[in-house]
Amino acid sequence: MPFICIKNFSILTTENTKKNDDEYIKMFWVGLMDGDGSIQVNHWQYKSLQFRLVIKLSNIITNYNMLIKIAKTIGGTVIITGKSKDVIWYVNNRDTIKTIIKIFDCYPLLTSKKICQLEFLKKCLLENSVENYLINRNSKYINQSSIINSNPLSSFVNLPYYFNGWVSGFIEAEGCFSIRKNTYHSFSIGQNDDFYLINSIKNFFDIANTVRNPYGHFYCLQVYKKEKLKFIINHFNNYPLLGEKSKSLQKWIKELNN
Known part of the structure; x- marks a missing residue:
């Protein structure tokens, strides 16, 4: 079919x-x-x-x-x-x-x-x-x-119509929900070569942080601000993660709420 x-x-x-x-x-x-x-x-x-x-x-x-x-x-x-x-x-x-x-x-x-x-x-x-x-x-x-x-x-005049689902799949692969003892929990995502892609994710989530280039051709975005983290969480309420990253997300949300 x-x-x-x-x-x-x-x-x-x-x-x-x-x-x-x-x-x-x-x-x-x-x-x-x-x-x-x-x-x-x-x-x-x-x-x-x-x-x-x-x-x-x-x-x-x-x-x-x-x-x-x-x-x-x-x-x-x-x-x-x-x-x-x-x-x-x-x-x-x-x-x-x-x-x-x-x-x-x-x-x-x-x-x-x-x-x-x-x-x-x-x-x-x-x-x-x-x-x-x-x-x-x-x-x-x-x-x-x-x-x-x-x-x-x-x-695309705006992001492609399938970007909501696409970005959840991409985050399943490349996203990281970090839990820290100092309570500065964060979300980060990175990719080799493709600055345009990480920058589009930054704009999609309306994140003010700068896309960093810590080494070589690797570009990454890291977010600590709780207001933006809640916005990211809301995205996953509508466009869920499907693998192990969904468990990581739930643990991360629990720590954010403590």
């Missing part, structure tokens, strides 16, 4: 309803892919191409349940690694991958690295040539700088 874009997606009445809404899960999954996913192309003994979509997380029951929910919604398989350290969602069937990546037509990826990975996968699917793959595999990120400079979010 083909995926259908629903661009008039609206806030549903309860958190539990949203957790079981297929469109919300797709938006959330795109954010999770942007943060923790991988879009892979490899070769098998130089004879044929292999394609794979992967999300690897710590093997915690809440992460397992989240990946099972994703698999039931969009497809894929969930396994636990041999040493039980990680839980992995993956798809390696070519036809299934062709179907699943249509979700990105509805809800585009927003990180420069994943955009490059997706474009390379599409190119390899189209050409289906091991020779071309070997020639081009080391240049899959050749357009990353131009993507960063052009800012994928600049094509």
Whole structure:
């Protein structure tokens, strides 16, 4: 069954309803892919191409349940690694991958690295040539700088309509709810290379803090002000986290309220 874009997606009445809404899960999954996913192309003994979509997380029951929910919604398989350290969602069937990546037509990826990975996968699917793959595999990120400079979010007058769900998935992957003994609890999020993305999250939550560049190409945002932290919490009331980060959020909220 083909995926259908629903661009008039609206806030549903309860958190539990949203957790079981297929469109919300797709938006959330795109954010999770942007943060923790991988879009892979490899070769098998130089004879044929292999394609794979992967999300690897710590093997915690809440992460397992989240990946099972994703698999039931969009497809894929969930396994636990041999040493039980990680839980992995993956798809390696070519036809299934062709179907699943249509979700990105509805809800585009927003990180420069994943955009490059997706474009390379599409190119390899189209050409289906091991020779071309070997020639081009080391240049899959050749357009990353131009993507960063052009800012994928600049094509939207406002943030994209799916950003609420996307940012919850991205925070599930990259967000951090910090609890400190001095009670200066905080929320932080960071990303390599993509200043434009962290800055958009800052604007989305109406945060005054400056996006910092503490080292290299890493950009991060950290928030302590309780008024803004409550605003962030309210977002998750409408667009819930689905994995282990939801447990972290609940512990963090409890400390904030003490």
